[in-house]
Amino acid sequence: MKLVLIDRQSxxxxxxxxxxxxxxxxxxxVDDEDALxxxxxxxxxxxxxxxxxxxxxxxxxxxxxxxESHVYRIAALRMMHGDAVARAWDCGMDDxxxxxxxxxxxxxxxxxxxxxxRWAYTLGDVLDRQPFSLSMLGSEAELAESVAHELSALAxxxxxxxxGAQALGDEGxxxxxxxxxxxxxLALRFGLFVADSMSRPFGTAVFGEPETxxxxxxxxxxxxxxxxxxxxxxxxxxxxxxxxxxxREAKAPPAAxxxxxxxxxxxxxLFAWAKVVGARPRRxxxxxxxxxxxxxxxxxxINGRLIAGVxxxxxxxxxxxxxxxVCESTLVQVTNS
Amino acid sequence: MDIRVMVVDDSRTIRRxxxxxxxxxxxEVIEAEDGEDALEKLRDGPLPxxxxxxxxxxxxxxxxxxxxIAETPSWSDLPVVMLTTEGxxxxxxxxxxxxxxxxxxxxxxxxxxxDVVRQLCxxxxx
Numbered sequence: 001m002k003l004v005l006i007d008r009q010s011x012x013x014x015x016x017x018x019x020x021x022x023x024x025x026x027x028x029x030v031d032d033e034d035a036l037x038x039x040x041x042x043x044x045x046x047x048x049x050x051x052x053x054x055x056x057x058x059x060x061x062x063x064x065x066x067x068e069s070h071v072y073r074i075a076a077l078r079m080m081h082g083d084a085v086a087r088a089w090d091c092g093m094d095d096x097x098x099x100x101x102x103x104x105x106x107x108x109x110x111x112x113x114x115x116x117x118r119w120a121y122t123l124g125d126v127l128d129r130q131p132f133s134l135s136m137l138g139s140e141a142e143l144a145e146s147v148a149h150e151l152s153a154l155a156x157x158x159x160x161x162x163x164g165a166q167a168l169g170d171e172g173x174x175x176x177x178x179x180x181x182x183x184x185x186l187a188l189r190f191g192l193f194v195a196d197s198m199s200r201p202f203g204t205a206v207f208g209e210p211e212t213x214x215x216x217x218x219x220x221x222x223x224x225x226x227x228x229x230x231x232x233x234x235x236x237x238x239x240x241x242x243x244x245x246x247x248r249e250a251k252a253p254p255a256a257x258x259x260x261x262x263x264x265x266x267x268x269x270l271f272a273w274a275k276v277v278g279a280r281p282r283r284x285x286x287x288x289x290x291x292x293x294x295x296x297x298x299x300x301x302i303n304g305r306l307i308a309g310v311x312x313x314x315x316x317x318x319x320x321x322x323x324x325x326v327c328e329s330t331l332v333q334v335t336n337s
Numbered sequence: 338m339d340i341r342v343m344v345v346d347d348s349r350t351i352r353r354x355x356x357x358x359x360x361x362x363x364x365e366v367i368e369a370e371d372g373e374d375a376l377e378k379l380r381d382g383p384l385p386x387x388x389x390x391x392x393x394x395x396x397x398x399x400x401x402x403x404x405x406i407a408e409t410p411s412w413s414d415l416p417v418v419m420l421t422t423e424g425x426x427x428x429x430x431x432x433x434x435x436x437x438x439x440x441x442x443x444x445x446x447x448x449x450x451x452d453v454v455r456q457l458c459x460x461x462x463x
Contacts, residue, residue, distance in 0.1 A: 153444030154350075207353065215349060222348040225393070226443050229422020233442075241425060246347070246395060291395060317372070317397045 001110070001305065004039045005029045007051040012076055012099040016049060019103045020110065024302065040071075047072045047113060051099075052088065072113050076101075114300060132181055134188075134258050134274060137234045144261035147272050150230045151223055151263060155205045158270070161262040168271055171196045173213070174250040175220040177228035179235075179242035180279055180335050182296040182311055187279040187335070188242065190231060191272070192224050193253050198268035205265055221247035227272070243294040243311040279335045287328035291316045296333040301325045339365040340458050343385035345375040345402065346420070347394040351443075355389065355420075358447035364454065372397025376405055379412060386458040389450070392421040392428070400428065403435045416457040420445055 003020055007013030008031050020027045028045070030036045039045060052075050072095070075088040080098045088096050095109055137143060144160035152158050176191030194202050200210040206219045225247040232242045253260070257273040281296040295312040299322060307325050308318055314334075322332075342364045344355045349370075356366045367385055369375035371394040379385075388406075392399035399419055406412045418439040419432055429440050439453055 150444060153446055154354075206350065215353075218348055219350040222350045225348070226422055229424065229443060232422070233424035236424060236426070244393060244423070246393060313393065313398075315372075315394070315396055315398050315401065317401050 001025045001047065001114070002043065002045040003027045003110075004036065004045040004048045005051065006036060006048060007031060010051050010099075012078075013051050016051070016076060016106065019106050023107060023110070025110070044071055046117075047074060047110065049074045049076055050091075050093075051076045052078065052084070072117075074109065132184055132186060132188075132235070132238075132240055132276070134276060136238050137231060140259060140261070143259055143274070144263070144272070146230065146234075147227050147261065148263050150227050151270070154219070154223055154226065155202070155265060158263045158265050161264050161269070168193065168195070168253070172252070173199060173217055173220060174252055175217065175224045175247055176250040177221075177224045177247040178245045179228055179232055180245070180294045180311075181235075181240060181242050182279075182281065182294060182335060184240075185278060185280050185335075187277050188231065189254075189273075189275045189277060190224060190228050191250055191253060191274075192220055192227075193250075193271040193273075194220060194268065198270075201267035202265075202270075205267055217249055221249065223270075231274075241311055243313050245292055245294070245313055281333040281335050283331045284334055285328060286322050286326050286330045286332060289314055289319045289322065289332070289334065291319060293334040293336055296335055299326060299330075299332055339363070340387070340454075341365045341367060341383065341385040342454055343367040343369060343375060343378065343388045345369040345372065345388065345390040345394070345399065347371050347391065351391070351420075355447070355450065358451065359454070362451055371395055372399060372402030372405070375402055379406075379415075384412070384415065386416075387454050388415055388417045389420050389454070390417060392419055392423040392432075400432060400435075403432055403437060407435045418453055418457065420450070 003025050005013055005017055005027055007029055013029060017027050017029060028039050030039055048071055073093045074095045075093040076097055076099055077084045077088060078099050085096060097105060097109060138146060148158045148160045172193055172195040174191055174193040176189055179188040199216055203210040203216045228244050232244055235242055253271060253273045254275055257275045260273040263270040263272060291314055293314045295308055295310060298309050299307045301307050307322060312318060342359050344352050344366060346352050347370055352368045356368060359366050367378060369378050373396045390399040390402055403417060406415060406417060416438045418441060419437050420441045420443060422443045424442060432440060438457055441450065
């Protein structure tokens, strides 16, 4: 955690600095307004501790309001008497403690901030967002048009056809991508299907020649990935940040879907579908995490530094990083991708 | 001298399509299938003049690759363009902070990509 200590040569400032540094935090001491402003860029601190009283500190603090993320403000008061306490709260302090507070109290308060931030982050997500619904992304026809538009760049012009206009072939190849919305415990499956009879024309449209079955599957996965990304970007406009997994081969469209549409090319047709499914998080030990899972909580290192944020789609590298920085038996919340 | 472009994407389709478009315009193309593969090829050399990378990839994603490039002094001048379906402004901002020179959203038509590559390597279209 990055901490800034506003202090003008008090005896308390150095003592606090020593306590916090010993905890592994990066502590910067500033003693004038310019130094404070400099300390806010490029990375704002997590916490500013103002060692009061200082007649100028109230003038310095408004600088913190311009910082993009909330910076926690703690006042270290020489005396915890009524006027000083009231003045500190009026300045917009988030917490107070007295000069000479025991190291245990200082440490406890700083660690509480880590917990409060995690809680506030989750609560903010819940309060700010409406429940996701596919209709937020447009009507059925608009969704089909949007999917056709995305795919045209990869395979040549495609047009949306009314749903149900064609029968789905028995055999074929399919690919899908899963978009997880961790705070709402749901996921959106988006998939594409090409009947075997259309597979070679599909390959020719994408590559200029039919190519192998394996490469055609890869192309279908990339198409699902492209549309998944577009759905994710559309959802961002509604304040929803989906975590998108890697596209994978699927067997066939599910029996019941929330949306489906046919996309017509000159030489082949594609069936597209979307289905909203529940995705309740589960707790897993860090040592049991696997690539492709989505983190539903932030993971912080022992010094409070962020190791991986909410919505991180785990790569093998991230899994290794977590195992290195956090005990392997630590439980974290994830959803499967 | 040929201008070398490294294309990092787990999709063979994208590597194939970009590879063809770039080769046709006279660029030499190096393919890598994820961030780890790209790192290995950067270490083995020769260094590309421009690197184009996807974000969502297995093993090591594009952002993790960008972090590694930013941390390696001998690669810090390598222009990197992200080519991805990812559009989260926070991720875009972080990539820019790490030194990414561009962010193109898939599907990206080859002419646009070629323009960006030419701008970054200062090449004139032949």
